Structures are given as structure tokens and as C-alpha cells.
Amino acid sequence: xxxxxxxxxxxxxxxxxxxxxxxxxxxxxxxxxxxxxxxxxxxxxxxxxxxxxxxxxxxxxxxxxxxxxxxxxxxxxxxxxxxxxxxxxxxxxxxxxxxxxxxxxxxxxxxxxxxxxxxxxxxxxxxxxxxxxxxxxxxxxxxxxxxxxxxxxxxxxxxxxxxxxxxxxxxxxxxxxxxxxxxxxxxxxxxxxxxxxxxxxxxxxxxxxxxxxxxxxxxxxxxxxxxxxxxxxxxxxxxxxxxxxxxxxxxxxxxxxxxxxxxxxxxxxxxxxxxxxxxxxxxxxxxxxxxxxxxxxxxxxxxxxxxx
Numbered sequence: 001x002x003x004x005x006x007x008x009x010x011x012x013x014x015x016x017x018x019x020x021x022x023x024x025x026x027x028x029x030x031x032x033x034x035x036x037x038x039x040x041x042x043x044x045x046x047x048x049x050x051x052x053x054x055x056x057x058x059x060x061x062x063x064x065x066x067x068x069x070x071x072x073x074x075x076x077x078x079x080x081x082x083x084x085x086x087x088x089x090x091x092x093x094x095x096x097x098x099x100x101x102x103x104x105x106x107x108x109x110x111x112x113x114x115x116x117x118x119x120x121x122x123x124x125x126x127x128x129x130x131x132x133x134x135x136x137x138x139x140x141x142x143x144x145x146x147x148x149x150x151x152x153x154x155x156x157x158x159x160x161x162x163x164x165x166x167x168x169x170x171x172x173x174x175x176x177x178x179x180x181x182x183x184x185x186x187x188x189x190x191x192x193x194x195x196x197x198x199x200x201x202x203x204x205x206x207x208x209x210x211x212x213x214x215x216x217x218x219x220x221x222x223x224x225x226x227x228x229x230x231x232x233x234x235x236x237x238x239x240x241x242x243x244x245x246x247x248x249x250x251x252x253x254x255x256x257x258x259x260x261x262x263x264x265x266x267x268x269x270x271x272x273x274x275x276x277x278x279x280x281x282x283x284x285x286x287x288x289x290x291x292x293x294x295x296x297x298x299x300x301x302x303x304x305x306x307x308x
Contacts, residue, residue: 001105002051002052002281003049003052003100004049004050004052005043005045005048005049005050006048007045011050012042012056012170013212014033014056014057015050015057015212015263016031016033016040018057018058018060018086018088019032019040019084019086021089022041022086022088022089023084023086023221024221028221029198029264030198030220034196034197034198034220035063035197035198035219035220035221036083036084036197036308037193037196037197038062038064038190038194039062039083039084039288039308040062041085043249044064047062047063047064047101048060048062048084049061049062049063049098049100049104049116050069051089051096051109051248053096054145056135057088057089057095058088058091058126059083059086059087059088059096059097059100059173060084060085060086060090060100061078061082061083061085061086061100061101061104062081062082062083062096062308063080063081063082063104063107063108063116064080064081064083064308065080065105065111065113065178066078066079066080066081066184066185066265066300066306067079067081067184067185068182068183068184068185068295068297069182069183069184069185070181070182071181072177073185073263075116075156075185076182076295077111077115077170077295077297078111078113078114078278079113079114079115079116079117079285079297080104080108080111080113080115080116080117080218081116081117081118081306081307081308082101082104082116082117082118082308083118083119083307083308084220084308085097085118085120088250089252092222098129101129102115104182104290105286108153108288110287111305113248113288113299114287114288114289114294115285115286115287115288115289115294116285116288117134117283117284117285117293117297117300117302118283118284118288119129119283119284119307119308123284126284126286129286130286131284131285131286132283132284132285132286133281133282133283134282134283134285134286134297134298134300135260135279135281135282135283135297135298135299135300135301136260136261136268136279136280136282136304137257137259137260137279137281137282137301138256138257138258138259138260138267138268138271138277138278138280138281138291139255139256139258139260139276139277139278139279140212140255140256140258140271140274140276140277140282141207141254141256141274141275141277142242142246142252142253142254142255142256142273142274142275143246143247143254143275144251144253145246145247145251146243146246146275148273149242149243149273150236150239151237151240151243152240152241152243152244152247153292155204155205155246156207157205157207157208157212158181158205158206159203159205159206159241159244160189160202160203160204160205160206161201161202161203161239161248162201162202165192165202166193167188167192169193169204169211169225169302170188170191170195170215171188171203172211172232173185173211173214173275174188174191174231174290175231176202176211176212176213176214176231176232176233177229177230177231177303178259178263178266179263180205180259180262180298180299180301181261181299182297182299182301183227183300183301183303184302184306185208185302185303186303186305188243188304191305194305195305197219197220197305198218198220199218199219199221199305200216200217200218200219200220201216201218202214202215202216203215203216203241203248205237205241205244206296207233207237207242209255212232212233212237213230213231213232213233213237213238213240213241214230214231214232214239215227215229215230215238215242216228216229216230216304216305217245217249218254219275219304219305223304225249225251225253225254225255225262226254226255226256226304227245227255227256227257228257228304228305229255229303229304229305230242230305235265235269235270236269238266239269239273240272241269242254242256242273253273253275253276256270256274257304258270259301260279260282260299260301261299267288282300282301283300283302283307284304285300286298
């Protein structure tokens with residue numbers, strides 16, 4: 001068997017059909033490639049790896065190189081995000097995915113990547129391949145109505161939902177995200193493309209014409225009712241935005257994903273007003289360097305739009 005990057009229309013079609021079958025079995029009003037507008041685009045074919053068996057694609061996974069940056073925007077490591085992992089149901093149990101992931105590990109080493117990062121509920125499978133849990137994130141739940149939190153209806157500003165964003169607004173959204181030890185670098189151009197994902201709502205709050213907060217909820221088939229990316233000038237503004245979203249959307253409750261290493265002043269307020277609190281590992285990581293040469297990724301947090 002051999003792996004390849006899709007390059008023809010027929011290969012892209014076959015790959016997408018495999019992913020749709022394995023990851024999105026229920027009918028949806030959009031193709032799965034729309035949910036991953038960067039890594040599943042034809043322009044990014046080199047991030048897409050297909051394992052070939054008897055002239056058909058039996059397995060697939062993306063390997064997306066990304067830069068890890070610190071609070072000051074300095075590059076600390078180069079990692080590869082693994083995602084869209086799928087094997088044809090009729091060919092499962094034959095070691096195809098193990099083989100493909102092994103190939104991706106070798107490719108990552110050749111490109112001098114420091115680690116591989118992925119998201120999966122199949123912990124035991126990936127632990128056997130040398131992956132370990134990394135980072136921590138809080139899952140905070142907020143009810144639709146709560147008399148104890150700030151009421152968005154008394155806010156003397158403006159709320160906006162979706163619509164066109166200029167580059168300045170996109171850069172402002174990146175800048176407003178909480179300052180955390182390690183995260184992934186993202187350009188305004190990448191952000192703009194990711195905002196085209198179906199079923200993604202972009203809420204924003206303005207005061208005096210200035211963008212002072214934003215929150216992204218939903219991400220195609222995933223993250224329904226989950227605010228997975230957000231930021232604001234201060235925590236009180238963020239609570240007002242959460243209240244507005246809760247009153248706007250038809251969910252009984254919202255979930256907010258919060259970096260474990262967020263400032264304590266933010267954390268205390270966000271936790272205080274939540275009705276539920278859970279702590280979870282952020283992702284799975286496989287280090288590719290020796291301990292003496294590796295960057296410690298234990299404080300890494302990947303925002304929702306970057307996860308694949």
C-alpha cells in the first residue's frame with residue numbers, strides 16, 4: 001500500500017465521499033469539505049494524505065503544520081495538527097490507520113516538526129501509538145436566563161451577528177482573545193476563510209463604534225451550542241455578550257470553552273456565573289523530539305477554529 005496527496009477531481013471526490021461516510025453519515029445541507037475550508041481545499045492538497053489499497057482510498061488523515069507562539073507572539077515550536085482521520089468501514093481492523101499515522105509521523109520528522117496534536121475519543125488507541133493528553137480546558141455551562149448576571153438588554157452599545165468583516169475587525173478579534181502561555185499562530189486571511197464554515201455564528205459587541213468583544217458558536221456539524229472561540233476587553237463585557245447569545249439562540253444552555261491558564265480575575269467571574277464546571281484534557285500530543293530538545297506543550301491551548 002502507498003499514500004498520496006489527492007490531485008485530481010476524481011481523487012478529491014473519492015476522498016470527500018469517504019470522509020462524509022465515516023464522519024457525517026447523516027444527511028447535511030453542505031459537503032464536508034465546507035467544514036474544513038483550509039485543509040480540505042484543493043489548494044491545500046499537500047496537507048491531505050490518502051492511503052491506497054487495491055486502487056481505492058482506504059484511509060485518510062490531514063497533517064497541517066502550524067506554529068506555536070507564546071504570549072509575545074514569539075514562535076516556540078512547530079507542530080502538525082492531525083485531523084479528518086477516517087478508514088473505510090469495510091476495511092477497518094486491518095491496521096490501515098496505524099500505517100498511515102506512522103507514515104505521517106515520518107513526514108513530520110522530515111519537516112522538522114516538534115510534535116503531532118490531534119483530537120479523539122479513542123484514547124486507548126492513540127496511547128498505544130505514543131500519544132499523551134496535553135493541556136487543560138474548562139467547560140463552563142450557562143443557562144438561557146440568569147438573573148444574577150449582567151443583562152444584555154441594558155447595554156448601551158450594539159450587538160452584531162455574522163455579516164462581512166473587514167481585516168481590521170478580524171485582527172481585533174484575534175487581539176481580544178485571552179492572553180495565554182501558548183497557542184497557535186493564525187493570520188487574518190486564515191481567520192477570514194475559517195469564518196465561512198457552515199452553521200457558525202459570529203457574535204460581536206461594539207461600544208462607541210469600537211469592537212469590544214466577540215464569540216464564535218457552532219462549527220459545521222460540531223460545536224453545536226458551544227462558544228469555542230471568544231475574547232473581550234474585560235470579563236464584564238464578555239458576560240454581557242454571553243447573556244445576549246443565550247437570549248438570542250434557541251438553546252436551553254450554552255457551553256463556553258475556557259483555557260486553563262486564563263488570568264485568575266477572568267476565571268473567577270466566568271466560573272462564578274456558570275451553572276456547571278468540568279475540566280478536560282485539551283488534546284492528544286505525540287512528541288517527536290527527545291525530552292532534552294522538546295518544547296513543553298503542557299500549557300498549549302488550541303482555539304476551536306484551528307482544531308481539525
